Amino acid sequence: MQFRLFSLALIVLNCMEYSNCQTQSNRWRRNKRASYGVYPICKGCSVCSKDNGCVNCQPKLFLFLRRERMRQYGECLHACPTGYYGVRAPEINTCS
The missing domain is CATH 2.10.220.10 (Hormone Receptor, Insulin-like Growth Factor Receptor 1; Chain A, domain 2)
Known part of the structure; x- marks a missing residue:
């Protein structure tokens, strides 16, 4: 039972990574870090x-x-x- 839940959670997280669900947050962080100077x-x-x-x-x-x-x-x-x-x-x- 626990192994199935763990494997299901890994599959869901992996699918989220490949489907670019988190693109907006990464893009915001990247722009914020690079925003010094002109x-x-x-x-x-x-x-x-x-x-x-x-x-x-x-x-x-x-x-x-x-x-x-x-x-x-x-x-x-x-x-x-x-x-x-x-x-x-x-x-x-x-x-x-």
């Missing part, structure tokens, strides 16, 4: 573009170009990601 990708930028992300960073941050297929997006980071090293210059600090 554009979601412009955190720490001094100059930002809607299409390309950061063009110029604040003085102590590094500009990192993230490539996705044919596009590049600029991000301002406190430290360069693993595998990159920081290059400081008077005009702009970059990750190479």
